[in-house]
Amino acid sequence: MIRQISVFVENQPGSMMKVTTVLTEAHINIRAISTFDTPEFGIMRLVVDEPARAKESLTQNGFVTRVSDVMGVELKDEKGNLNEMLKILADGQINVNYIYSFVIRAGKAPVMVFHTDDFEKAEQVLTDADVKLVEEEEL
Amino acid sequence: MIWAKEETLPRSEIEAIQLAKLKDTARYIYDRVKPYRDKMDAAGVKPEDIRTLEDLRRMPFTYKADFKDHYPDGLFAVDKKEIVRYHASSGTTGKPTVVGYTRNDLDMWLNNVARIACMGGASADDVAQISFGYGTFTGALGLHGGLEKIGASVIPMSSGNTNKQIMFLKDMGVTLLVATPSYALHLGEEIRNRGIDPTKDLKIHIGLFGGEGMTEPMRDEMHRAWGDQFVCTQNYGMSELCGPGVAGECTQLCGMHINEDWFIPEIIDPETEEVLPPGELGELVVTCLGKEALPLVRYRTGDLTRLMYESCKCGRTTCRMENLSGRADDMLVIRGVNVFPTQIEEVLLKIDEIGPHYEILVERKNRLDVMTITVELIDDRLLDSYAKLSELEGRIKSALKSQLGLATQIRLVAPNSLKRFEGKAKRVTDLRKDGL
Numbered sequence: 001m002i003r004q005i006s007v008f009v010e011n012q013p014g015s016m017m018k019v020t021t022v023l024t025e026a027h028i029n030i031r032a033i034s035t036f037d038t039p040e041f042g043i044m045r046l047v048v049d050e051p052a053r054a055k056e057s058l059t060q061n062g063f064v065t066r067v068s069d070v071m072g073v074e075l076k077d078e079k080g081n082l083n084e085m086l087k088i089l090a091d092g093q094i095n096v097n098y099i100y101s102f103v104i105r106a107g108k109a110p111v112m113v114f115h116t117d118d119f120e121k122a123e124q125v126l127t128d129a130d131v132k133l134v135e136e137e138e139l
Numbered sequence: 140m141i142w143a144k145e146e147t148l149p150r151s152e153i154e155a156i157q158l159a160k161l162k163d164t165a166r167y168i169y170d171r172v173k174p175y176r177d178k179m180d181a182a183g184v185k186p187e188d189i190r191t192l193e194d195l196r197r198m199p200f201t202y203k204a205d206f207k208d209h210y211p212d213g214l215f216a217v218d219k220k221e222i223v224r225y226h227a228s229s230g231t232t233g234k235p236t237v238v239g240y241t242r243n244d245l246d247m248w249l250n251n252v253a254r255i256a257c258m259g260g261a262s263a264d265d266v267a268q269i270s271f272g273y274g275t276f277t278g279a280l281g282l283h284g285g286l287e288k289i290g291a292s293v294i295p296m297s298s299g300n301t302n303k304q305i306m307f308l309k310d311m312g313v314t315l316l317v318a319t320p321s322y323a324l325h326l327g328e329e330i331r332n333r334g335i336d337p338t339k340d341l342k343i344h345i346g347l348f349g350g351e352g353m354t355e356p357m358r359d360e361m362h363r364a365w366g367d368q369f370v371c372t373q374n375y376g377m378s379e380l381c382g383p384g385v386a387g388e389c390t391q392l393c394g395m396h397i398n399e400d401w402f403i404p405e406i407i408d409p410e411t412e413e414v415l416p417p418g419e420l421g422e423l424v425v426t427c428l429g430k431e432a433l434p435l436v437r438y439r440t441g442d443l444t445r446l447m448y449e450s451c452k453c454g455r456t457t458c459r460m461e462n463l464s465g466r467a468d469d470m471l472v473i474r475g476v477n478v479f480p481t482q483i484e485e486v487l488l489k490i491d492e493i494g495p496h497y498e499i500l501v502e503r504k505n506r507l508d509v510m511t512i513t514v515e516l517i518d519d520r521l522l523d524s525y526a527k528l529s530e531l532e533g534r535i536k537s538a539l540k541s542q543l544g545l546a547t548q549i550r551l552v553a554p555n556s557l558k559r560f561e562g563k564a565k566r567v568t569d570l571r572k573d574g575l
Contacts, residue, residue, distance in 0.1 A: 006522035010552055036525075041551050043522050062555045066519035097524060 002072040002113055002136050003051040007044045008064040009035070016044055019063065023048065026057040031139055032113060034100030045100065047113060047139070070113045071122055072134035077110055085112070085131055092125030094118060111139075140262060142254040142289070145400040146455045150448070153456065156400045158192050160428035165189045165198065168434050171216040174209055175201075175436065195403065195426060196414055200437045203231060206379065211237040217432050227275040228378040229477040232485050233542060235275070238378045241431040245284070248381045251398045252285025255387030258396060258453070259347045259372035261315055263290030266342075268307055270318040270326070271350060271475065272298040274544075277382025278350050278475065282317045285384065291315065298322065301329050308341055315345040319475035320353035320361065320373065321574065325506035327364025338366035346371040349383050350475025352463045356573040358392075375460065379438055380425055386460055391452050394459030401428050404458060405437070406446055409467040420445050422467045423460065441468045469567060471501060473508045476545050480567055483512060486538045492518035492531050496557045501569045508571070511548040512539070515557055 009015040016035065023030060023046075032047040048054045051067050058065040075081040089096060099114035111134050116122050126133060141147060145156070166186040168175040178199040179185070188197060205214060207230055215222075223242050227235035240248065261267070267286045271279035273295065286293050294307055298318075304326055307313060316323060323346055330337055337343055346361065346369055353361075353373040361371045374387035375395050385402055386395035397404050406421040407414050415421045423442045427435045445461040471478045480499060487497050494515040502509050514535065521527040532549050539547045 006519075008516055008519075008522055008528075008551075008553055010556075038525065041528065043525060043528070063553060064516050064519050064522065066522040068523060 001069045001119070002047055002134065002139070003067050004032075004045050004047050004070045004113065005051050005054050005058070006066045006068060007046070007058060008041065009044045010041050011038060018061075019044055019046075019058065022057050022061045022063070023054060026053065028054045028057070030103070031105075032100055032102040032111075034098070036098075045098075047102070049139070068115075069119065070115050071119055071126075072111050072113045072136075072139075073126060074109045074111050074132040074134045082112065085126070088125055088129045088131060089116075089122060092121060094122045094125060140257045141454060142257040143250070146254060146396065146398070146457055148400075148456060150456065153399050154192060157403055157428065160400075161192065161195060161403065161426065162186070162189050164426070164428055164434055164436065167216065168436060172214060172434065174205060174214060175434075192403070195405070195437070198426075198436050200412070200424065200439055201435055202439050203236065203379070203441070206236040207231060207234060210234045212239065214435075215239055215432055216434055217241055222432055225275075226277045226280070226378050226382065228277070229479060229482065229543070231479040231481045233482070236379060238277075238381075239432040240381075244381070244430055244432050247401065247429065248281065248384055249284035249288050251381065251384030251401060252281050253288040254398060255374045255384055256282070256285050256289055256291070256347060258387045258389040258455075259374070260345050260370050260390050261286060261289060261291055261347065265291040265315040265345065266294065266311055266313050267291045267315040267317060268294045268296050268304070268311070268313045270296050270298055270304060270316060270322060276476075277376070277378040279317075281376070281382040281384060282347065282349075286315075286317075301326065305330055305333065305335070308343065309335065312342045314342050315347065316343060317347045317349075319350040320346075320348040320357050320371075321351065321474070321503065321506050321508060323348060323371075324357065324360055324364055327361065328506060331364060336366075337364075338368060344368050344370060347387075348373045349375065351472040352574065354462065354574040356575055360575065373462075375442075375463075377440060379433075379435060380427055380440075381430070385425065389451060389453040389455060393451060394447055394461050396451070396453075396455050396457045396459050397446075399457045402426065403428065404446055404460065406444070409439075409443075417446050417448050420464060439467075441466050441470055443467055471499075471510075471567065471569065473501065473510050473543075473545055476543065478510070478543055478545065482542055483539065486542045487512075487514060487535070490531075490535060490538065492516065492521060493535070493551075494554060496559070497566060498557055499567045501567070501571060503571045503575065509548060510545065511550055513550040513552055513557060515554045516551045517554050 029049040055065045097115040102111040169186045182199045184197045222239040224240040227237045273279040372388035376383040376385040386397040403426040405424040409422040423440045443464045447459045494517045498513040500511045
């Protein structure tokens, strides 16, 4: 499992930058980021190197921040691999709530992170299909 | 047409009626309503002390808070079985302000509304569409009953559903519209947008407006939307006093005539509570005369206005009140509905996921009032999914809807983003200018 942080942001110029500024000042490294298009407010999700400290810094700076689990999957950088992984989950009747990918990792295979309501089952179907799951320490 | 001869009596006769009824009222409330008796005892005034109209000043004031303290019917003077109708309006908190009517009260009320409809030019020939929301508010059923009394044909349309409103206006040959002025403007523009010209395609020629004030710029806009033939008047009332029917503009458009044989108006300085001379701007205080179910003495309306006693070209001799100049308190009128910020606060404080700070923004968009309430999100558990955030937004909206009877917009913001106040908080921003 990988811990992600979720931060409440308003849909306004500069609101995401304020989050990254706090993290930069705390010397926290951002590995993955995602937001999606919402009218007034949204949730910015990040995978960082030190989630607990990231939450602490953000909370101190007035952000509503939550740490929660997501599942990481390492994919070979080849055509069709994402499709293959999603097919495994679909065949296992696993619902993916959201998915996002890591920023480029020098010399390493790409990683997708996703959220589901049934991590146990997701882990099982992926492991059965020989898909490599990524743990936090490996990032 | 002038509906009642009492509207044209010489001042001395109006005052004689007022004094006789005031004496009866003082005796009636002292004998029948304990909260009044307690207040009068505390003020050291007995019914027999009321000998002249000036003596009214010795009587204690009645406040909106008295309705809350004696909720629901502690201010009533008659037994439940005498009541034939209840209505209710906004309270300052969760509980509404409940009012009741005996059969005589209803008759008095609707006669007073009939007077106001006549002031605005209505007659038995009119087909009237009531576009106020029905329900417990007094506006719709008040105008409905008053217009029926003068013999007009009444269509109880209620508010909303613009397409149906327009269909009835057209197909039924509606001549008279009852609405809030902002809704009438909205409707007028929607009609134009559909390529209908009210001056040619409709028979409409009278607008009777209430529920919120109509400014002169709004009246000008009303003529642009509906045509110059459209005679727009406004009227005044509040459910505590009876509902609509307290005062109305005649077609001379020089203030609203108060039905003085049923209501004694006073203007006071809201701070010092001192009675001000005629012509001064201050808070309107109204004493109801001859009400059976819910007598009301020196009621603090919270509305700021002036009184004018010069007689009017229309032939009425009753005193006129000027267009309202605002409120002595923080009450807002949103789409004709009275809203107290305390009502909103009460709802918000019960929702754990948001903080205690809030801001209220009122704007008029497309002629209609829009109220946006900004609150701070404090519970990080909601960040698990966007659905949880929208569920919270929906829950706040529906709690406010059931409290206020109004739809609101909710804006969620990060903690500490709203302004903090050290003294009196200024949480309301009203961007409406001249009601436009």
